[in-house]
Structures are given as structure tokens and as C-alpha cells.
Amino acid sequence: MNIYPELLKTLIEYFRKLPGIGEKTAERYALALIDLDEDDLESFASSINQIKKELKTCEICGHLTDKRKCYICDDETRNQNLICVVEDYKSVFMFEKTAKFNGVYHVLNGLISPIDGVNPDDLNINSLVKRCDKLENAELILALKPNIEGDTTTLYIKKILEDKDIKITRLSNGIPMGADIEYIDILTLERALSDRKEIV
Amino acid sequence: MNIYPELLKTLIEYFRKLPGIGEKTAERYALALIDLDEDDLESFASSINQIKKELKTCEICGHLTDKRKCYICDDETRNQNLICVVEDYKSVFMFEKTAKFNGVYHVLNGLISPIDGVNPDDLNINSLVKRCDKLENAELILALKPNIEGDTTTLYIKKILEDKDIKITRLSNGIPMGADIEYIDILTLERALSDRKEIV
Numbered sequence: 411m412n413i414y415p416e417l418l419k420t421l422i423e424y425f426r427k428l429p430g431i432g433e434k435t436a437e438r439y440a441l442a443l444i445d446l447d448e449d450d451l452e453s454f455a456s457s458i459n460q461i462k463k464e465l466k467t468c469e470i471c472g473h474l475t476d477k478r479k480c481y482i483c484d485d486e487t488r489n490q491n492l493i494c495v496v497e498d499y500k501s502v503f504m505f506e507k508t509a510k511f512n513g514v515y516h517v518l519n520g521l522i523s524p525i526d527g528v529n530p531d532d533l534n535i536n537s538l539v540k541r542c543d544k545l546e547n548a549e550l551i552l553a554l555k556p557n558i559e560g561d562t563t564t565l566y567i568k569k570i571l572e573d574k575d576i577k578i579t580r581l582s583n584g585i586p587m588g589a590d591i592e593y594i595d596i597l598t599l600e601r602a603l604s605d606r607k608e609i610v
Numbered sequence: 611m612n613i614y615p616e617l618l619k620t621l622i623e624y625f626r627k628l629p630g631i632g633e634k635t636a637e638r639y640a641l642a643l644i645d646l647d648e649d650d651l652e653s654f655a656s657s658i659n660q661i662k663k664e665l666k667t668c669e670i671c672g673h674l675t676d677k678r679k680c681y682i683c684d685d686e687t688r689n690q691n692l693i694c695v696v697e698d699y700k701s702v703f704m705f706e707k708t709a710k711f712n713g714v715y716h717v718l719n720g721l722i723s724p725i726d727g728v729n730p731d732d733l734n735i736n737s738l739v740k741r742c743d744k745l746e747n748a749e750l751i752l753a754l755k756p757n758i759e760g761d762t763t764t765l766y767i768k769k770i771l772e773d774k775d776i777k778i779t780r781l782s783n784g785i786p787m788g789a790d791i792e793y794i795d796i797l798t799l800e801r802a803l804s805d806r807k808e809i810v
Contacts, residue, residue, distance in 0.1 A: 413706040415676040417657055417664050424654040428642045441700055442628045444674070448662045454624040457617055458655040462648045464617050474644070476615040500641055506613040 467499075470541070472517035472534045474499040482506075482514055489513045491548040495538065495567065497521055497555060505553070513551070516541065521559035522566055528559075530566055538567070542576055549577040556583055667699075670741070672717035672734045674699040682706075682714055689713045691748040695738065695767065697721055697755060705753070713751070716741065721759035722766055728759075730766055738767070742776055749777040756783055 414422065418440050425436035443451065467473065468480035471493075475481070482488060482502075492513030496502055502515050518533045542548060552567060554560035568578050584602040585594055594602075614622065618640050625636035643651065667673065668680035675681070682688060682702075692713030696702055702715050718733045742748060752767060754760035768778050784802040785794055794802075 412681075413703055415665060415674065417660055417676060418674075420653070420657045421661075424650065424657065427646060427650065428639045430638075437703070438630075439628045441703075443658060443661055444665060446627060450624065450627065451658050451661055453620070455655040455658040457620045457624065458643060458651050458658070460617055461621075461643055461651055465615060465644060474615065474618075476617060481612075503613055503637070503641075 467517070471515045472499075472519060472537070473502050473515055487512075491545050492551070493538075493541070493545075493548065494551045494553050496553050497560070501553065513549075516550075518554075518563065521554060522563045523559045533563075535567065535570070539570060542571060542574055545576070547575070547577075549579060552578065552580045554580075667717070671715045672699075672719060672737070673702050673715055687712075691745050692751070693738075693741070693748065694751045694753050696753050697760070701753065713749075716750075718754075718763065721754060722763045723759045733763075735767065735770070739770060742771060742774055745776070747775070747777075749779060752778065752780045754780075 414437075421440040421443065422433075422436045425431050425439045426433070431439070446454070464476050465474055466476070468475045468483055469478055470483040471480060473480045473482065477484075483490075489512050493516050494505060494511060494513055495516045495518060496505070497518055497520065499517055502517060505511050505515070516534065516538050518535065518538075520528055520533050522528055522530055522533065542550070550567070550571070552564045554563055564580060571578065582605065583598065584605060585591065585598065591599070614637075621640040621643065622633075622636045625631050625639045626633065631639070646654070664676050665674055666676070668675045668683055669678055670683040671680060673680040673682065677684075683690075689712050693716050694705060694711060694713055695716045695718060696705070697718055697720065699717055702717060705711050705715070716734065716738050718735065718738075720728055720733050722728055722730055722733065742750070750767070750771070752764045754764055764780060771778065782805060783798065784805060785791065785798065791799070
């Protein structure tokens with residue numbers, strides 16, 4: 411069915427490339443753009459155009475930034491000896507939203523996955539090791555996905571750093587806050603049971 | 611909380627201007643843009659930039675088009691004596707999706723609403739009257755929203771065309787297909803009852 415002008419069809423196509431957007435929603439967004447005023451459209455378009463030019467990765471931690479160093483690595487009030495190791499910059503944004511973490515990050519840019527051909531050398535692991543060499547009494551929190559790739563990466567990092575004087579921790583697993591035990595998967599429930607904590 | 615680079619914040623802001631997009635979804639879309647490749651981003655941006663330049667309204671019916679005449683008015687196989695009068699181009703797209711209507715359209719570009727200061731002169735009603743003058747045995751289907759503004763506009767158009775030899779109809783109201791009678795609003799149910807049709 412060819413009911414849309416070419417330009418609208420193109421816009422619908424691009425909206426569909428965004429996560430979770432189906433045909434109907436993409437149409438709705440494309441049509442909604444028409445109602446924006448010209449200035450908004452121009453500045454929206456130029457922002458999209460700038461993405462690859464303006465956004466780069468922090469030379470220290472690999473997080474997304476528009477400067478050489480991200481604002482986190484640049485912040486002297488943060489504990490540079492406490493490094494939270496994450497899969498990607500999306501995780502950084504999530505942790506930053508909690509506003510409870512006063513350390514810094516290291517963005518691996520993926521997880522080890524031999525099946526998908528992702529080896530340790532493809533990730534920012536070497537830079538992590540180099541970073542650790544300069545630290546004393548440091549702690550590394552490995553905050554990776556609790557699946558095979560995440561566990562493999564966690565074990566790999568633990569192994570290559572075992573000679574160094576670094577404390578390595580991982581996030582706790584267990585029942586999400588507010589969740590109904592009835593609906594928790596068995597693996598999580600097992601973990602919550604074996605990792606149970608004493609009430610003090 | 612200022613965890614995003616400026617450019618991302620701008621993008622999030624623009625996504626929020628689209629209908630039904632909240633903070634979290636806007637963030638998700640903005641971050642997803644980063645994963646698109648540069649060509650896609652450039653062509654997405656340039657499409658957005660072209661909207662106001664390329665899309666105009668059909669000189670006959672007022673529908674959205676990238677030509678002087680829309681493909682519907684330009685289609686000689688369609689019945690030019692059967693005009694479906696709609697509030698905006700979004701309605702045209704909806705009717706076109708049914709692929710069941712072989713007439714043409716007239717886009718009013720709004721509904722009469724004295725409260726909001728929208729008078730008949732602000733709408734494409736004069737062009738509708740002129741269009742009707744050239745027709746014989748025509749039918750006008752007033753497919754406007756079933757609310758005060760829609761009804762006012764319907765009555766107004768019926769009145770100014772009453773001297774002309776034009777059949778004026780409206781869409782049927784009633785229970786939506788597949789809907790549960792339990793959950794239908796009372797007004798719709800009343801209308802469905804009074805507009806009941808004999809089973810033949």
C-alpha cells in the first residue's frame with residue numbers, strides 16, 4: 411500500500427529502526443513531526459547529524475562524552491579507586507541515575523562471547539588492566555549481565571587481575587525490590603536463597 | 611541531574627515533543643540513535659529537514675502531498691463525485707488504509723470551535739463549496755469526530771450546501787467491531803440502539 415509521500419515513508423522507516431517501534435507507532439511519530447515548527451525540525455535534524463561527530467568515548471573509562479574526559483573521570487570528589495566495570499554506556503547512565511555511586515566506571519563495550527566471535531581483545535579490557543596498575547587498594551565492581559557472556563567476562567577479568575592487589579566484587583543477585591515471589595524465575599529464587607543475608 | 615552530554619539532552623527533548631513519549635522512552639530512543647550508522651543518521655536528519663520544504667497540501671483536496679495534486683485527486687479511476695470530508699490528513703491515511711473507499715477527500719484542516727476561536731473561514735470550507743458547485747449528483751460523506759466541534763461543523767456544512775443538489779451523509783455510529791457491550795459508553799450504546807438496523 412503506497413499511501414504516504416516518499417519523504418514520510420523514509421521517516422517511518424527510520425523511526426522503525428529505533429527499539430520497540432512498530433509500523434503504527436512509526437507512522438504516528440512521522441506524522442507528528444509535520445506538526446513541529448520549522449526551527450524545531452532544523453535543530454532536531456542537526457542534532458541527529460552531530461551525533462557521530464560530537465559524541466566520543468572518554469579516554470579513561472570509555473564512557474560516552476562530548477569532551478576528552480567524561481564528567482565522572484574529571485570529578486575529583488569521586489573515588490578513583492572504586493571502579494564499576496560495565497558492559498556499555500547505557501549501564502553508566504543507569505548507575506548515575508541512582509545517584510548512590512561515588513566511584514568511577516570502566517566501559518568494556520561488550521561482553522566476551524566466543525560464539526559471536528567477541529574475544530577479550532575486542533573489549534576495553536587491556537585499558538582496564540593498565541588502569542588497575544596505577545591504583546592502590548582499589549576495588550573493582552564487576553557489574554555485568556547475569557548470563558553466560560557476563561559470567562565468562564567476569565571470570566576472565568578476575569583471572570587476569572588475580573596477581574594484583576585489587577579487591578574484586580560483583581553486584582548482588584536476588585529478588586527485585588517490590589517483586590512478587592510467585593513470579594520470580596527459579597534461578598533467581600535459588601540465588602536469593604543461597605545468598606540470603608542475616609537480619610541484623 | 612545532569613548525566614547526559616548536551617547533544618543527547620537536546621535529542622531527548624525533541625523526542626519528548628512526539629506524542630506519547632515520556633522521559634524514559636525519549637532517553638531510550640536518543641541512545642539508540644547512537645547505534646545507527648552514519649549514513650542512516652545523515653539521511654534521517656535530512657528527511658526531517660525536508661519536511662516543511664517538501665510536503666505541501668494538494669491544491670484540490672488539501673491532503674498532504676509532495677506534488678501539486680495528491681495521488682488520490684490525480685487518480686481518474688476514483689469517483690470524483692463522492693467526497694469524504696475529514697478533519698485532517700491523518701483521517702485520509704486511515705481511510706486509505708481500509709482500501710475500501712473509491713471516492714476522493716476534502717481536508718478541512720480543523721473543526722469549527724468558537725471557544726478556540728476557530729471559525730468557518732479558518733477552515734477549507736469555501737474551497738469545498740466551490741468544489742461542490744462543479745459537481746452533479748454528488749455525495750458528501752461528513753466523516754468528522756462525533757463531538758461538539760464535529761457536530762457543529764457537520765451541521766454548518768449541511769446548512770450552507772442545502773440549496774445545492776448534493777446528498778449529504780455521515781458515518782454510522784455504534785458499537786466498535788469486536789468490542790464488549792459491557793465496556794461501551796452509554797452515549798454510544800444509546801446511538802447503537804436508536805440506529806439499529808434490520809437483519810436481512
